[in-house]
Amino acid sequence: MRFTALFAVASIAISSVAASPLSVNLDLGSLLGIDLTSSNNFGAPHAPWVPGSKPGWYFGNHPEQHRELTCLFGLICKILKLFPFALQCPVPPPPTPPPSDGYHQTFSNLTGATQAGDYLTFGLVDTVADCKAMCNSVAGCNFVNSYHDVNGKDGSTQLTCSLFSACHTSSDADNLGGQTQPDGSIDFITNSDGFCKDS
Template identity: 60%
Template sequence: MRAAAFLTAATAAVASVGAVPAANTVETRDLSLSLNLGNIFGGVDLSNTNYYGAPIPPWKPGSKPGWYYGPHPGDHPDLPCLGGLICKILDLIPFFIHCPHEFPPPPPPHHPPPPPPPSDGYTPTFQNISAAVQADDYMTFGLVETVADCKAMCNSVDGCGFVNTYHDVNGKDGSPLLTCALFKNCHGPEDADNKGGQTQPDGSVDYIANSDGYCKDK
């Protein structure tokens, strides 16, 4: 959709929600917003009530990523890609997923080298295992290029406290990207009991590889 048409549709959707009587509940206004804006983002409801576009967790049959965040949005026409104009609109909408804020490039190198940078705000709980977390505090999942991108997504989702990144080999329509699953609470390897095993449309069976878990520091 061209930018002008996209902006017009978004403005109309937000305006229609503003017309909902104040006496209605927050849930009613939230539902109205989801119904209007769901038509804009390729038919995907990116509200928190719909798990930010991914209502079926990645360990269940029929699951699909709710979004893509990374530098190559043109490679993923079937997913809402979090960048550009979409992010500017989402920033204005409560209860919907928000894009990570971009940070300035790192400063040029110093001589002698500066001290190591501080923690990125996450502590690893497991690394490079062959299983992914499945838990009741699941929030959403999408596709990213790097672990850092997944952490940035967690920072932008209210209440997110844990990220699990992994390769779903043969899954996600054969995507080579990392699956980025977000949860409210921290999890260790004992919660990583999703080993794949789902038969795909082409007859292959998916499996989990390079699974890492990171708990957000309080």
């Protein structure tokens, strides 16, 4: 990733800016050893369909896999800002929220499960999505509580999925386990999440 060249550029650019920010007139190509301007197609002078062409840069989460390229992250992005005529690092878009599945979370990762008079049923599921699917198939279900009942349910490692007709908050998650099991162990609750239907 041309660390030595980048360090040299950083040192020169920072000292030049510190000395006189208005008189910075550096040649990025001679400093980096690569031309990242539009006149050189930003480091990739030959189009991808030209035999022997090579990419001019890399932008992504694995720069360690592309050491031969100018990787657009970290210090290089700060250096490139000093050269507005050169290739610039993209600003990642803000993360998009996942599409709604018809539920909103009312609590997460508690050590207590919901217990309330509007209880409908419960079972074991592999995923939270499976628990929500169960609620969708039970008439009157509006709330799911998924959790791990450690040492309970015959030692199952699956999620316990409890269904209720009304929505609940963390204040109703007061079932902390504590029941003695047939083998003498005591159960306890982990990873308790609550989800209420949107409608």
